[in-house]
Amino acid sequence: MTQPGYVGASSSITADDVPAFYEGAKFYSPAVGDANKSSVNSWLAGLLDRNGPVPLLKVEGVPPETPCVSVCVLGSGSAMADLPPAGDEFELAVRQIERLQRVEFGAVYPLAAATISALVAVVTAAQLRVPLLDADGMGRAFALIHHTSMHLSGVSPTPLAAVGPTGESVLVEVPAGPRADRMLRANVDTVGGWAALAAYPTTAGVLRRAALPGTVSRIANVGRLLLDRTDPDLLVTRLGAITGCRRLARGRIAELEHLSRPSDVTIPAHPSSLVVDEVGGLGRQLRIELRSEIVAVFADGALIAGAPDLMCLLDVSRGALATLDSLEPGDLIDVLVTPADAVWYSPRGIEMVGMGSHGIPLAHPRRR
Amino acid sequence: MRHPSTLPITLGELARIQPLAAAEPHLADPARKVEQVVLAETFERLRRCTPHGLVVLHNEAATGGWSLAAALHLAWERNLSAVVVARSVAGDSSVALAERLTMSLIVIDDDPIDVALHLAGQVSAPAAARALRQARLAEQLAEQTGIRGVLGVLNRELQQVPVALVMGGVVLGGQSAALTERPHVRQIEVEVHAPGERSTARLVAAVPVPGPADQVESLLRLARPSLQAAWAQSRLDAAARAAHEQAAFGLLRRLAGDPAPEPAEPAGVEAPGWAGELGWQVGEANRAVWLAPVRPAGEPAPEITFMIRASWQRGHTTWPLVAEGDGWISWHSSADPDDVTALRRALAGFRDSAVAHRLVIGVGRAHDGVAGLMRSVAEARLAAHVAREDGPGAVQWFDQVGANAALAWLPTTEIAQVADLCLEDLMAARDRAALVQTVLAVLDAGGSLSQASQQLGVHRNTVLARLSRARQFGLTYDEPGQRLALHVLCYALTSLWSDVTEAPS
Known part of the structure; x- marks a missing residue:
C-alpha cells in the first residue's frame, strides 16, 4: 500500500494503485480511448481486494530458472468494451501453454506495460496467484506482437495461446516470430473482436537480458503524477524527471486532416494529420502524423521527433492527456516527446518500429 | 531582327503558360528564375537538388501531408525555386507553411510526370517558352x-x-x-x-x-x-452614343419648350422614361455645366468629344455629355439644390483636361424638372461665355455673373466685320489698336480724360491727341447719336484683338 502522491519504488500492487496504474498505462499508449476505464478498473480492484496485493518483483529478484509468460490484450479496445471479458480468458490462455509445455509458470509479465495490457497482466497474476515481474517487452505500446525486445533477443513468441470472450481459443506455433501476428489477426475477429494472449513463455534468466526492466513500476509512478492534477508546466517537469519526456512545443490545433492515403499494409491504421500552430516560441507550424498513434512531428517541415519516440498530447486547459479521438481544432495542447527504450534506436529496432514502418522514409532525428 | 532573350525563365513566366497556367500557384517570388526541373520520387533525390531548381513531387515524396511539409522544408534548405505537387496532397496548411518558408508552391491537377516533362522542355528552351507565352497573350488580346x-x-x-x-x-x-x-x-x-x-x-x-x-x-x-x-470600335460606339444623346437632349428641349398640353400640370414636364436608359437623371435640382472652347471653332470633332467624355466622365459615368453647338452640356442632379460638393470635386478633377483642351466652363443655377434643366443650361452657357475672358480652364458660376453677361453675348467677330466696312480708314491705320483702346477707355470713364489717361497709363495730352486722330477716322465718340454704337464697336474690337494677341500663333 502506498500513500497518495507517493512516487518511487514499490514491491506490490494494491487495489488503491489501480487508478494510477490505468493513467500511467494510458500515457504510454495515448491513442487508447477511455471506453473500458470503469469496468476494467473495478474488475481489477475487486480482484486485488479479494486475492490480496500482487507482489511486484524485479527480474533479478526471481530465480533464473523460474518459468515466466507474458500476457496482453490482442485486438481493439472498443471491441473489448462491447464484449467484456468473462474473466477467465487470461488464466485459460496461460493454462493452455502450461499444459502444452508441461510447466507451471512462476511469474507473469506484461507484453507491453501500456494500455489495457498492463492491467490485464496484474489481473492474470492475481488470478494465478503468482508475482508480477517489473519488466515488459515494449516499454510502451507498439502495434504488432513481435515488436518486442524479446523478439530482438531471439526469444520466440510461440507457442502462444489466444482466448476470445466467446471461450474459443487459438494455439499458434510458428518458427518465424513475425508470422504469428498475421495468423492471429485472421482469428481475432472470429473469437469476438479481441482475445486474451499468452505468449513468450521463457524463463526469468532469459528475461534478465531480453526484457525491459522497471517499466511496470514506472507506469504506476507516471499515473500518480497524472492523477495529481496540476499546472501543465509543473506536470511536464515532473514527468521529465521520471520518463525523460520534454515538451516540443505548445500550440493550438489548426486543422485535422483525415486522409486515406496509401500506407504500409503491415500496420493497420488510417493515416491522418494534425496541424498545430505553435503559440509563442518561433511560431512554427507543427504537423503531427497520426496512425494508430503519433508517429512523427514536423516543425515547419523539419522532422523533430518520430517513432519509436513516444509522442503524446497534453490538453493544457485540463492539465490531462488528450486522447487522439478527442481532438478538436482550437484546442491548446502541449506536444510531449518521451524517448523510447534504447533498444528501439538500434538499427534492427528502428527498422522494425521506426518511421519507415509507418511509411515515412526519413532518418530519425536522433540518428542524424 | 531582335534576338530573343536567353535569360533563364522565371517562375512568373512559367506560371503563365501551360501546363502551369491551369494550376493553382502560390508564388513567393514570381521573378525567381528556374534553371532546372527535377522530378523527385524520393527524399533522397530532393536532398541532392541544386539551388534554383523547380521540383515536381511524385510517388514516395508525395504521399501525404507530412511529405509535402518535409519536401517544402528540404526545398527551403536547398534554396529551390518552387515545389510542384498534386492537389490530393496539398492542403491549406501546406500553403500556409509554404508562405511561412517563402517557398513557392504550385498545386496541379495533372499527372506530375507529364507536368515535369513539359516544364523541363520549357526551362531548357526559355525562348520557345516565351514565344508560347506571347502566342497565348496574342490570343487573349484578340478576344x-x-x-x-x-x-x-x-x-x-x-x-x-x-x-x-x-x-x-x-x-x-x-x-x-x-x-x-x-x-x-x-x-x-x-x-x-x-x-x-x-x-x-x-x-x-x-x-x-x-x-x-x-x-x-x-x-x-x-x-x-x-x-x-x-x-476604333469605341469611337464608333462613342459616335453612336453621342448621336443618341444629342437626339435625346433635343427631345428633352422640345418637351420643355412645348406649352404644357394640360394646364393641370403646373409643376412642369416630368422627365421621360427614356432619359433613364441613358443613365440621365432629371431631378429636383438640376445644375447644368457648359464646357466650351475658349475660341469657338464650329462643331467639335468627334475625337475631341470622345476625349472630353473620357476625362469628364471619369468617376461620374452617369453624368451626361451632350455635344451642343460649339460646346458640351452636362448636368448634375440632386435633391438638395445647394449641394455642389460633387460638382466642385468633378470640376477640380477636370481642370487639367480643361487647360489641355483649352476649354472654359460655365455652371448654371439649380432648377426643378426638365424646364428647370433647360433654364440652367442657358445660364451655364451664358456663364461659359463670361468665363472666356479668363482664358483656358476658367470656371464661371452663373450666380456670380451680373449684367456683364450681356457683353459676353456680343458677336464680336461680326461687329469687327462691321468695323471693316464702316471705318475703313481706321482699320487701315497702323495705330488702330491704340486709338480704339483709348476711345473705349474714355467712353468707359464717362468722358473723363484724366480717368482714361490714368487707366491707360499715358499722359492726358496723349489721350487728347489720339482722340482727335480717332475723330478723323470717323470715331466721333462725342456725338450722342453714335455713342452707343461706337462704344459697342470699340469693346468688340478690343476684346477681339486682345484675344488675338493672347492666343498662340
Whole structure:
C-alpha cells in the first residue's frame, strides 16, 4: 500500500494503485480511448481486494530458472468494451501453454506495460496467484506482437495461446516470430473482436537480458503524477524527471486532416494529420502524423521527433492527456516527446518500429 | 531582327503558360528564375537538388501531408525555386507553411510526370517558352474588344509591371502608376496611332531595373493592333452614343419648350422614361455645366468629344455629355439644390483636361424638372461665355455673373466685320489698336480724360491727341447719336484683338 502522491519504488500492487496504474498505462499508449476505464478498473480492484496485493518483483529478484509468460490484450479496445471479458480468458490462455509445455509458470509479465495490457497482466497474476515481474517487452505500446525486445533477443513468441470472450481459443506455433501476428489477426475477429494472449513463455534468466526492466513500476509512478492534477508546466517537469519526456512545443490545433492515403499494409491504421500552430516560441507550424498513434512531428517541415519516440498530447486547459479521438481544432495542447527504450534506436529496432514502418522514409532525428 | 532573350525563365513566366497556367500557384517570388526541373520520387533525390531548381513531387515524396511539409522544408534548405505537387496532397496548411518558408508552391491537377516533362522542355528552351507565352497573350488580346479589356490583359500578364495608355498627359486607361517615376524603374513606351487621328497615344510600362525590358516591349507591341481596333470600335460606339444623346437632349428641349398640353400640370414636364436608359437623371435640382472652347471653332470633332467624355466622365459615368453647338452640356442632379460638393470635386478633377483642351466652363443655377434643366443650361452657357475672358480652364458660376453677361453675348467677330466696312480708314491705320483702346477707355470713364489717361497709363495730352486722330477716322465718340454704337464697336474690337494677341500663333 502506498500513500497518495507517493512516487518511487514499490514491491506490490494494491487495489488503491489501480487508478494510477490505468493513467500511467494510458500515457504510454495515448491513442487508447477511455471506453473500458470503469469496468476494467473495478474488475481489477475487486480482484486485488479479494486475492490480496500482487507482489511486484524485479527480474533479478526471481530465480533464473523460474518459468515466466507474458500476457496482453490482442485486438481493439472498443471491441473489448462491447464484449467484456468473462474473466477467465487470461488464466485459460496461460493454462493452455502450461499444459502444452508441461510447466507451471512462476511469474507473469506484461507484453507491453501500456494500455489495457498492463492491467490485464496484474489481473492474470492475481488470478494465478503468482508475482508480477517489473519488466515488459515494449516499454510502451507498439502495434504488432513481435515488436518486442524479446523478439530482438531471439526469444520466440510461440507457442502462444489466444482466448476470445466467446471461450474459443487459438494455439499458434510458428518458427518465424513475425508470422504469428498475421495468423492471429485472421482469428481475432472470429473469437469476438479481441482475445486474451499468452505468449513468450521463457524463463526469468532469459528475461534478465531480453526484457525491459522497471517499466511496470514506472507506469504506476507516471499515473500518480497524472492523477495529481496540476499546472501543465509543473506536470511536464515532473514527468521529465521520471520518463525523460520534454515538451516540443505548445500550440493550438489548426486543422485535422483525415486522409486515406496509401500506407504500409503491415500496420493497420488510417493515416491522418494534425496541424498545430505553435503559440509563442518561433511560431512554427507543427504537423503531427497520426496512425494508430503519433508517429512523427514536423516543425515547419523539419522532422523533430518520430517513432519509436513516444509522442503524446497534453490538453493544457485540463492539465490531462488528450486522447487522439478527442481532438478538436482550437484546442491548446502541449506536444510531449518521451524517448523510447534504447533498444528501439538500434538499427534492427528502428527498422522494425521506426518511421519507415509507418511509411515515412526519413532518418530519425536522433540518428542524424 | 531582335534576338530573343536567353535569360533563364522565371517562375512568373512559367506560371503563365501551360501546363502551369491551369494550376493553382502560390508564388513567393514570381521573378525567381528556374534553371532546372527535377522530378523527385524520393527524399533522397530532393536532398541532392541544386539551388534554383523547380521540383515536381511524385510517388514516395508525395504521399501525404507530412511529405509535402518535409519536401517544402528540404526545398527551403536547398534554396529551390518552387515545389510542384498534386492537389490530393496539398492542403491549406501546406500553403500556409509554404508562405511561412517563402517557398513557392504550385498545386496541379495533372499527372506530375507529364507536368515535369513539359516544364523541363520549357526551362531548357526559355525562348520557345516565351514565344508560347506571347502566342497565348496574342490570343487573349484578340478576344478583347475594349481598351479597358486590352489593358486589363496586359496588366494581368505583366503583374508587377504597371501599364497605362496615355494621350497628351491624360491617362486613358490602365494603371497610372506606370507614369510615376521611381528609382530602379525604367519606363518603356510604345506609340499607338489611332486610326484617322493626328495625335498619337503612348502605351507606357514601368519595368523594374534589372528586368525583362525586351519582353515587356514585345508584349506591348503585340497589344498595339488590338488597342487600335478597340479604339476604333469605341469611337464608333462613342459616335453612336453621342448621336443618341444629342437626339435625346433635343427631345428633352422640345418637351420643355412645348406649352404644357394640360394646364393641370403646373409643376412642369416630368422627365421621360427614356432619359433613364441613358443613365440621365432629371431631378429636383438640376445644375447644368457648359464646357466650351475658349475660341469657338464650329462643331467639335468627334475625337475631341470622345476625349472630353473620357476625362469628364471619369468617376461620374452617369453624368451626361451632350455635344451642343460649339460646346458640351452636362448636368448634375440632386435633391438638395445647394449641394455642389460633387460638382466642385468633378470640376477640380477636370481642370487639367480643361487647360489641355483649352476649354472654359460655365455652371448654371439649380432648377426643378426638365424646364428647370433647360433654364440652367442657358445660364451655364451664358456663364461659359463670361468665363472666356479668363482664358483656358476658367470656371464661371452663373450666380456670380451680373449684367456683364450681356457683353459676353456680343458677336464680336461680326461687329469687327462691321468695323471693316464702316471705318475703313481706321482699320487701315497702323495705330488702330491704340486709338480704339483709348476711345473705349474714355467712353468707359464717362468722358473723363484724366480717368482714361490714368487707366491707360499715358499722359492726358496723349489721350487728347489720339482722340482727335480717332475723330478723323470717323470715331466721333462725342456725338450722342453714335455713342452707343461706337462704344459697342470699340469693346468688340478690343476684346477681339486682345484675344488675338493672347492666343498662340
